[in-house]
Amino acid sequence: MSELVLQIEDLVKEFPVKHLFRPDETVVAVDHVNFEVHRGSAVGLVGESGSGKSTTARCIIRLLDPTSGRVLFNGEDVASASGASLKQLRRKMQIVFQDPYSSLNPRMRVEDIISEGIRIHHLAKSDEQRRRRVLELLDLVGLEAAHSRRKPSSFSGGQLQRIGIARALAVDPDVLICDEPVSSLDVSIQAQILNLFRKLQLELNLTMLFIAHDLATVRHLCEYIVVMQDGKVVEQGPREQIYTAPRHPYTRDLMAAVPVPDPDLERERRRARKVLAAELAAEQEAAAADQGASSV
């Protein structure tokens, strides 16, 4: 087995919710989550909105402090990092955000956006070297040198996401965390960006944590899948297992719901969904009855 880059151990993140007229509550956004990421692998973190997948990612890069549990990065607890070690940590783990329109500074030129990290972490010996690195990165993500002088407003969504990826790669990270990186793009552009990720995986031996709600996208890129629901990991395993023999009813339900671009198949799936929905409802009813019985 290859080296472990990330170990998420019993991670919990709670948020306080204050009410005006009712007692305050706690929402458990991430509920005892465990999984690991090996060097050079791509792990998919899937779930619907509110499942805690983005909060988990934010705890990993310490944009949020976990309530309890640990995140080990290269064997070290990220919670204990401070000062210089935190700065290093932030360099080694980079994130690509969902919405490239809001995550890039509209007043900065592309060159400055990409080279900001290089400057902050003193990764280039001279201005000349830095500029060369920016051009290399632009080429790597499929943009042209001439683009470096322009500002984000003159780019399309797909191009902006390429800039966001170049920015993340500029500081030579160990792990790239991608939070729904293609879901705001047009269909014909999504494939271009997915191919770029695939190329980066192969060329740079990149370690990726890929967060998405779209199971088809995740299947394409990730060899290990973690499925989350309501803050908990309900199932995790290698791609083949999750996609061909999902064990948890939630995963099965999720798979059944993904629309497939094939009319015959989709008509069949609709019938199957009906059956599954009835089964789930029966299960829930049975569970509720059990609970009712035990609480008496």
Place this chain on the structure above:
Amino acid sequence: MTTVIEDVSPGQQPAAGDAPLLDIKNLSISFPTQQGIVRAVNGVRLNVGHREKVGIVGESGSGKSVTALSILRLLPTATIEGEIWFDGMDILQASEEEVRAIRGRRIGYIFQNPLSALNPVQTIGQQLTEPLRIRGVNRREAHERGADLLDRVGIKNPRRRMKDHPHQFSGGMRQRVIIAMALIAEPSLVIADEPTTALDVRVQARVLDLLAELAEERHLAVLLITHDLGILAGFAERVVVMYAGRPVEKCPIDGLYHHSIHPYTVGLLNSLPRLDGEIPKTLTTISGQPASPLDLPPGCPFHPRCPYVLDRCREEEPLLLVPPGGPHASACHRAEEWSRNPGRLP
């Protein structure tokens, strides 16, 4: 010229005397902008029969939503040319009063964002029954019918929930309320503009399955606008693919997925990651970006992205025609070749 100047293949032509419910003829829509006049839609022809489910699929800027909005004349600043016939009435020539009588009553509209389509300070019951109240149905009966419909769209405790406000519903439940609102006045046509884009995938499946069931049950025609070839496959019977404001392929649903004869559609289908089958090393992509209506190339608007481009494509815009021996209409100069090799040109 051997091509047939008609984009409806023989089998699809409605029988005489059986006029389509909605008939859009040569629709063009343009907007004045600071950069000049923008032609968002150009020459759309489309009909929807009684009880038929038709899809319009396209990416951003394809003109699909603008087409939908024009059917209810909800584009005050636009210049609209062409004809939109709904059940014997030309909507574009009708008076404001006549159009108001159709909106929400004969044609229901389901908007994309279920939160912004609801009034946050009115109860669900008030909003849901408004179309009935305007028609003069008395309060008690409107309330009864509203609650029954909420029950039908899968909202538990419908009578109690009538008194709740929109923020007390989840996204999926709100979209169910919106569907109920679109259906309450018993329209004959429902336009659903990206009805599930804001929803999670499991909720999306349930909402679409519900819409299909209701359409069946209430003899509704549905016009579904979407960017998602997946949801279209399970829902529509016929489909129009739009690109840069133009219809580029028009066919029965199975034809689109099994023997498409337009390079854009073929490209879109090939670029989708799949849930089944072998995982390709790279996805086949369509290069470049969707054409912007602000800056259309000459000739075929798809030619800068088309791997099968000919010189002719750069100069002359192809018409939407059924090519000789072809299965359905395609706006491509090479449609006849495509017909012999559906899905891939040699």
